[in-house]
Amino acid sequence: MLRDVRRLAARGLLPVVGALMALAACGEPPAPPSTSPPEPTGSSGAGASASAYAPGVVPVVPTTLPTGGVLPPGGVLPTGGVPPPYTPYTPPATTVPTPATTTPRTPGPPPAPKCTAGPSAAQVVAVVKGTPGIPNRELKVIDGPFCSGTWQIATIEIVARHAEQKYEPLFVVTTGAPSALQLIEAGTDVCSQQVQNDAPTGIRVRACGA
Structure with missing residues (x-):
């Protein structure tokens, strides 16, 4: 061995041999420690799920749009990425109708008042008794x-007898002094032409309604 070393030294190859001997004595150099996380498994690209990343590492979803806007709540963008302008609600105008004015009704003439100086009820019954169309029955005012x-x-009526139905009232129009009454009309309708033309307004109102 010593002889071989001297031969190599004579040829100028001693440094190379020294280096090779040192490497043989030390063995294979250790691998450098791994400091980077393991590469994700599964599908790659933008559609990879969170399980494809290393434990504890969550991808950050940007909230800023490429145009510089911000995602609205719910993540739904309006058309064009710009929210529409707010238009305040204006209720429709209402028109209150003006109440129609009514012309007050002019009261008509008053009817004739009750007699204060006769005739009596008996005098009225006496003048109408025996008149054609008036039953020969008991009458009363x-x-x-x-x-x-x-x-x-x-206004008079025929006094109903036992079990008889009540008769329709009759009207009697007279003129003259109480002791000498003259019969003008008697019956259910006494608004005759003579009453309309000659009777005072109060009598006409009661006989004809106007």
Whole structure:
């Protein structure tokens, strides 16, 4: 061995041999420690799930749009990426109708008042008794007589007998002094032409309604 070393030294190859002997004595150099995380497994690209990354490493999702905007709540963008302008709600105008004005009704003439100086109920019944169309039955005055000037009007009825139905009232129009009454009309309708033309207004109102 010593002889071989001297031969190599004579040829100028001693430094190379020394280096080779040192490497043989030390063995294979240790590998450098791994400091980077293991590469992710599974599919690559933007569609990789969170399980493809190393434990404890979560990808950061950007909240800023490429145009510089910010994602709205819910992640839904309006058309064009710009929120529409806010338009305040304006309720429709309402028109209150003006109440129609009504013309006050002018009261008509008053009806004839009740008589204060006769005739009596008996005098009215006496003047109508025996008149054609008036039954020969007991009669009685149930309203009136009412007087206006020398005219009178009263309402009479036929007294119903036992189990009879009540009869329809009759009207009697007279004129003249209580002791000398003259019959003008008697019946269910006494608004005759003579009453309309000649009777005072109060009597006409009660006989004809106007």
